[in-house]
Amino acid sequence: MLLLVGLIALVQGVVYVLVSQASQRSAMEHIRQNLGVGARVFQQSLQERIETLSTGARLMAEDYAIKPLLMREPDVATLRSTLYSFTTRVGSDLISLFTAEGDFLASTDPKLRPEELAPFRQLIDTATQSDLERASGYAVLHGQLQVLVVVPLYAPRPQVAAWFGLAYPIDRAFAQKIQEVSQLEVTFLSGAVTEDPRVLATTVAAPGGAELSAAFATATVDAVAADGTTSLVRLAGKPYVTRFEPLPRLDGGPIRIALQRSLTAELAPARALERVVLGIALAALLAASLAAWSLAREVSRPVQALAAHTGRVGRGDYTARITLDREDELGQLATAFNDMTAGLAERDRVRDLLGKVVSPEIAAQLLRSGVALGGEDRVVTILFCDLRNFTGQSERMPPQEALALLNRYLDRMSTIIEAHGGVIDKYIGDAIMALFGAPVPHPHAADQAVATARAMVAALAELNRELAAEGRAPLAFGIGINTAEVVAGNMGSKTRLNYTVIGDGVNLAARLESLTREPIHATSVILSDATVQALSQPAPTRSLGRVTVKGKAESVQIHALD
Amino acid sequence: MRVSRLHAFVLLVLLATRGFGATPGTLSFQIRDTKGAPVADAVVALIPLDAAAPVAAPTPAATPAHEIGQQNEEFQRYVTVVQAGTRVHFPNQDKVQHHLYSLSKAKKFEFALYNPGQAESVVFDVSGTVTLGCNIHDWMVAYLYVLPTPYFAQSGASGDAVITAPPGRYRLELMHPRLPAPLKEELSLAEGAAATRAFSVTLKPDRRIRRAPDPKAGSYR
Structure with a gap:
């Protein structure tokens, strides 16, 4: 019975472990797919952002006022204020104007440093060489990751008279938009992968950005060769299935997007299911134990009674009768036992009588060797x-x-x-x-x-x-x-x-x-x-x-x- | 890209005798694109390299050719070539206003809200390419090539052009709105020579705006 109960326990244990493992695997796979979708959503959002900026910039380029402004030797202050008035139309806080050759003319951001103009120039060169109607890329301006777009000012089309450079921050707000759609944690990282990655923006709720950076510093090391694949990263002690996507950066060092989904959160429904499975398993085990115990009682008690009865019969007491009030095989066995006891008593009486009619030794001899x-x-x-x-x-x-x-x-x-x-x-x-x-x-x-x-x-x-x-x-x-x-x-x-x-x-x-x-x-x-x-x-x-x-x-x- | 470099294109016959009386040479051009189709609106020019060579100044009075009118909301001429110093007229023959402008380095100007019937003119005294546009009608575009030489020609639909010039050394320039930069080479033109020069040029895609159908002019779809 113990064996049976143990076996049931073993089977249920194995089932529980298998269910647990399967749900973990399924969760991982699900997250992996979600991360793939998230990566596409991210790229698509960037593309849409670029499209929006480009459209805005094109409309801006067709502006009636901008051409007369460029007709004369441009007044930088006027140009800047013009660009500033464009910002609300276009939805970009940073608009700069460059000559057809890529020389800086004016910008809405007076603090823009010359080296921060380089990415724009790079894009203008690319667009000029490849005869593109727009070019885009990623750079860090003022310590913030930005998507840059350059579009030409045609005067008239297809004559390029100047270039507009626009920037849109890929910040926490952008990350949160991605998160809303994809339900994934989004983090932007800059710096070399193997050393000192810096978190530019993140949706992960962590106590301190520095700690998060440190977590990524250790995490990204394993993931160097794993862009586009998933790995398990622990942040603040919690496991996150993570997918790193590289972003080509115009101004040097790599930029990386980490798309993450908490394994704990993903597994929560599965964990609930597992608890139910565990509960059922334990209940079943208990029921099985009770059933086994009662079955043991049902079987062993009459068997013990039969054994005791057999002992008494063995000692020569044929008067005892066993009574089992049951119809099953054990009941039949008891009846057979009683019949056997009666038979034995009968034989004993015959032997006793024989011993009286003939001497006990002869009776014994007769019984031993048969009557012949x-x-x-x-x-x-x-x-x-x-x-x-x-x-x-x-x-x-x-x-x-x-x-x-x-x-x-x-x-x-x-x-x-x-x-x-x-x-x-x-x-x-x-x-x-x-x-x-x-x-x-x-x-x-x-x-x-x-x-x-x-x-x-x-x-x-x-x-x-x-x-x-x-x-x-x-x-x-x-x-x-x-x-x-x-x-x-x-x-x-x-x-x-x-x-x-x-x-x-x-x-x-x-x-x-x-x-x-x-x-x-x-x-x-x-x-x-x-x-x-x-x-x-x-x-x-x-x-x-x-x-x-x-x-x-x-x-x-x-x-x-x- | 540059046109196939002239290997043996050397026009040499006799040394040019200087001054008047010398028989001019004739240079014929066959301009084709990479598929062999004739290229219209290409401009070829011979810019004298000999300092002594006289370059006739353009007459102050404009000829009818030096007129770029606006009609039916288009420039009447897509490509126009003039010698530097030429006055060009821009008569508005339309029923609507135009706003002619140029942001080109050779000449920046504008005729803001330019009424029908007006015929403003500009003297183009600096050599270079002037791209003309209209600030009202985005699709309107015209090219004016201002050249420091009277020896130039413009290809027609046949893709052919002919220049007659006195003997001497020249820089040949080939220009087209869809060429990123002029093609240049030096050559000598002999007295009475008649040579043919074939060009195969790679043009950029035509990026001109396709004009949206005017709802008043056309029928509904």
């Missing part, structure tokens, strides 16, 4: 125990009581046999046939059988004391024990079978039990010699010599257990 006919050769110690005269006794009591007594007896004996590792093969009436070393082989099977016999004798004595206390007749039994190789396995039909052992050894054990009835032996437990030989721990036995038993050709050595 056939057997294997085994050395087994067989214990036969039979109550004496129980039939006679039982005839003198009600059958229920006889059965109860028998069960009481068998229960005691069976407990002892099983406690000693023996396996009840079967009950034959009041007789018990028990096996040691089968179905599970045991190295001390004979010892176990002997110990069992002793315990049984002791248990019978105890039972008899109880019976005596109840005022009932005591019981007596005989035990025969033999160790022999027999066939052990499942015998019977395919539908009903028993685990048992078959062989001569079994019969001998039964015969030995029968021998205990003979008073000569004076014992209730008789062991075959094979059993005695098989003992790993010697037991207190007493040899009874050799006897021939029924069905046996050879006599066998037998021992009494005292």
Whole structure:
């Protein structure tokens, strides 16, 4: 779940970054285009200004009064006042008059220095040589960038009698006009590019012109070769996308126009969008986290319940049932779990019952190896125990009581046999046939059988004391024990079978039990010699010599257990 | 630009015998523009370089040729050539006033608000080109070439001109309103010689104002 949430966060982060970058790129591109437009607007505005000045100057040249004035040796004061009267007609504050050869005659500006006349002369020379009807250029007059225009005074056209020189300041007001149209910051710079650029006029609102100049001093260095291209310039700590346009200057040093657009301002709408995107992303992330958390709860809780249930079932508690009130796969799983638990409980009951019907070891063997006919050769110690005269006794009591007594007896004996590792093969009436070393082989099977016999004798004595206390007749039994190789396995039909052992050894054990009835032996437990030989721990036995038993050709050595 | 320089244009035959009685030489000019079209209104002049050569002074009485009238709000002659010292008359033959003026160095003058029927005259005693204009009618322009020599000619529509002059050394000058500066070269004219000189000149575009149609004179479009 964390992974999922992390993944969503990652995707949203990447989207945010991409959106941010894309908007920045788009803003840059937009500004670049705007700057291109701005540059054209600027050039066009200059051209329009030049056109306006030229038109004005042409009308001025056709003036009726100017020719009679030039007819005589011109009076400079009169000429100047004439030019001054022209200023309002033409829209140019600076009007100068030159001869056809370019010699200065008069100007509205009395402070115009001779070197400041040079640009005009340059333009007049250009116009004369190329036979132009006007010429224009840029120069700095009185520390201010100006566009200069010269137009001829024809007398009559096309005879040039004199030249008018007009100037129009490219100042802050002009920059602001450009700004109004193009929405760009406009700055005019003079001086060498690499050293000490001076801001002539600007629309950039900066605390001090000097600082702005310094900012441009560092900025323009990178942009030397980049006229007409855009670069990022920091002014007063704010990024401006800047385009430098060169202006050819008549009087020396380069002039540069910086067209700028604040990246911050351009990005403002995009930033707002980014904030919205960020907000949506965070909200989505939160929602995803909540969804993931609730999903985790939905899934992990029942899974944990199922795990706990499985643990209980594993420990053998089949009573528990899991209840999940849901229709989905987990609900089905819970139902399956319950069914499985029920199945397990059923099997356990069957196994328990099996253990009661047959001995637990046989039941285990059956469950382990499956139920199949056939057997294997085994050395087994067989214990036969039979109550004496129980039939006679039982005839003198009600059958229920006889059965109860028998069960009481068998229960005691069976407990002892099983406690000693023996396996009840079967009950034959009041007789018990028990096996040691089968179905599970045991190295001390004979010892176990002997110990069992002793315990049984002791248990019978105890039972008899109880019976005596109840005022009932005591019981007596005989035990025969033999160790022999027999066939052990499942015998019977395919539908009903028993685990048992078959062989001569079994019969001998039964015969030995029968021998205990003979008073000569004076014992209730008789062991075959094979059993005695098989003992790993010697037991207190007493040899009874050799006897021939029924069905046996050879006599066998037998021992009494005292 | 200057006209192709005269390489071998040397008119030499016999050394000119000085003074009266010498047979004058004749110089024919073929003036063409760069496309080979004849150039009208070109002025050629031979200015004597020999100090002793007599230059006849113009007669004080004006001949009819020395008249630049104004008619139909135009100068009657676009180009006029006179010898220095010649009086030229400017009769206003129009129904409207004119305001003739010249701001040329050779002669500055004006006839301010000059009435119809008036016929003012000016003696042009300084050599040079006088550009005449009218302060009322911007399109009116005329050129008066004032020359320090009686040996000159003006090309007609054919672009040809002929000068007859006594033998001697001369500076040949070729002028035209659309030439930035006169073309000059020196030559000697032999007695009784008859030579032809071809010029190919590069003229500036004709910058004369095209006269706006007079609404009274013409029909509505």
